[in-house]
Amino acid sequence: xxxxxxxxxALNIQEGKTATLTCNYTNYSPAYLQWYRQDPGRxxxxxxxxxxxxxxxxxxxxxxxxxxxxxxxxxxxTASQPADSATYLCAPDTGRRALTFGSGTRLQVQP
Amino acid sequence: xxxxxxxxxxxxTEKGKYVELRCDPISGHTALYWYRxxxxxGPEFLIYFQxxxxxxxxxxxxxxxxxxxxxxxxxxxxxxxxxxxDSAVYLCASSPQQLAGASDTQYFGPGTRxxxx
Numbered sequence: 001x002x003x004x005x006x007x008x009x010a011l012n013i014q015e016g017k018t019a020t021l022t023c024n025y026t027n028y029s030p031a032y033l034q035w036y037r038q039d040p041g042r043x044x045x046x047x048x049x050x051x052x053x054x055x056x057x058x059x060x061x062x063x064x065x066x067x068x069x070x071x072x073x074x075x076x077x078t079a080s081q082p083a084d085s086a087t088y089l090c091a092p093d094t095g096r097r098a099l100t101f102g103s104g105t106r107l108q109v110q111p
Numbered sequence: 112x113x114x115x116x117x118x119x120x121x122x123x124t125e126k127g128k129y130v131e132l133r134c135d136p137i138s139g140h141t142a143l144y145w146y147r148x149x150x151x152x153g154p155e156f157l158i159y160f161q162x163x164x165x166x167x168x169x170x171x172x173x174x175x176x177x178x179x180x181x182x183x184x185x186x187x188x189x190x191x192x193x194x195x196x197d198s199a200v201y202l203c204a205s206s207p208q209q210l211a212g213a214s215d216t217q218y219f220g221p222g223t224r225x226x227x228x
Binding site for chain 2: 042044046089098099102
């Protein structure tokens with residue numbers, strides 16, 4: 001069955017460093033993959049979408065890669081700031097309109 | 112502009128009671144989704160509406176859960192005979208629903224936190 005894995009342990013980094021979060025999927029080949037940010041008490045907010053024919057996508061300090069051979073997406077935040085602290089969710093396409101999310105990785109950026 | 116709104120923000124009920132959760136999507140969005148999120152987990156899909164009809168209800172856990180969208184805008188998620196295991200945050204999302212097969216960004220509401228005592 002389709003499986004999506006994100007590191008369940010929180011990632012703690014110092015302000016100014018690059019944060020790298022991982023999303024692995026197994027047993028299927030998504031046509032695209034989305035990343036969302038979720039703050040406590042709020043709903044997820046869309047950040048980026050990357051398609052299977054795109055190796056990399058950037059938006060300001062955010063960069064996403066998509067390796068269909070490794071079945072993995074990496075989400076990078078450069079020059080991280082305390083305001084980047086949140087939970088980041090990946091949602092690989094499963095062929096349905098509804099999103100199927102990983103469990104999310106909580107990022108904590110220390111000042 | 113107004114985003115997706117959900118009411119109530121919090122709902123505490125007793126086991127066995129009936130609850131209704133409301134979602135007001137972004138105006139003009141034809142697609143509406145309900146998800147459920149437990150602590151430490153990502154949102155899990157419940158049901159998806161395209162207009163007034165339920166296009167995919169495969170995520171509803173059992174027949175105690177039901178949702179409607181009678182006029183193609185506001186939706187209500189209804190839970191009968193609530194159980195303690197129903198406690199979670201219920202999220203609603205909407206999207207403009209582009210071409211079939213296209214990837215739609217979904218816009219989420221803040222959720223309703225349901226606690227069943």
